[in-house]
Amino acid sequence: MDPNNNNNSNNDNAVSLSKDEQWKLFVEGVRCVLSRWTALNLAIDNFWGGRNSREKAEDVLETILNTFHEKGSKVKQEQLEDYLYEVIEKEFHVMAEDGSVEEVTRLIMNIFHRISVNDPEFVRSFLNTKVPKGSENSVFQKPPDESSSDEDDSMDSDTMDMEEGEHVSGRAKVYDEEGWEVVTKKTGKKK
Numbered sequence: 001m002d003p004n005n006n007n008n009s010n011n012d013n014a015v016s017l018s019k020d021e022q023w024k025l026f027v028e029g030v031r032c033v034l035s036r037w038t039a040l041n042l043a044i045d046n047f048w049g050g051r052n053s054r055e056k057a058e059d060v061l062e063t064i065l066n067t068f069h070e071k072g073s074k075v076k077q078e079q080l081e082d083y084l085y086e087v088i089e090k091e092f093h094v095m096a097e098d099g100s101v102e103e104v105t106r107l108i109m110n111i112f113h114r115i116s117v118n119d120p121e122f123v124r125s126f127l128n129t130k131v132p133k134g135s136e137n138s139v140f141q142k143p144p145d146e147s148s149s150d151e152d153d154s155m156d157s158d159t160m161d162m163e164e165g166e167h168v169s170g171r172a173k174v175y176d177e178e179g180w181e182v183v184t185k186k187t188g189k190k191k
Contacts, residue, residue, distance in 0.1 A: 029111035029123045043092035081105040
C-alpha cells in the first residue's frame with residue numbers, strides 16, 4: 001500500500017488495485033482476523049473486559065487500522081505484538097499464552113504486505129475460508145447491507161435483545177458498580 005511501490009510481485013498480469021481498494025481489502029482482512037481470534041472473542045462474549053467489552057474490541061480494531069494508516073510499512077511486527085499482548089491482558093484480563101497473539105500479528109502483517117505488493121489473492125483466499133458457524137464475532141463484521149436475509153435480521157434482533165440486558169428467561173440482568181453481573185436467587189416454590 002506504499003504509493004511509490006510499483007512491484008507487482010508474483011502477479012504481473014494482475015490488475016493493480018487502487019489505493020482505496022487496497023485499504024478496503026486491508027480493513028476487511030484485519031476485521032476477519034480479529035473476528036476469528038478465539039481468545040479475544042471469548043473475552044468479548046463473556047464481558048471479561050466489563051460491560052463495554054464490545055466497545056473495547058472496536059477500539060482495538062481502530063487502533064490497528066490507525067497505526068497502519070499513519071505508519072504503513074514502518075509498522076514493526078514486535079510493536080503490533082506488544083500492543084496486542086498489552087490490550088488483551090489489561091483491557092480484557094486474558095493471559096494469552098497460546099501463541100494466538102503471535103499468529104494474529106503475523107496474519108495482519110502478512111495481509112498488509114501482500115496487499116502492498118499488489119498480491120491480494122492471499123487475502124481474498126483467507127476471507128473466503130469457511131469457518132465453523134458461530135466462530136466469528138459479529139463485533140468485527142461489516143455492518144449488514146440492506147439486502148440481508150430474514151435469518152440475518154432475526155440474528156440481529158436476538159443479539160440486540162441480549163445487548164439490552166435481557167436474559168432468555170425475560171428477567172433483566174443486574175450489574176454491580178464494578179460491572180459484575182449479580183445473580184439472584186430464584187423465587188418460587190418447588191413442586
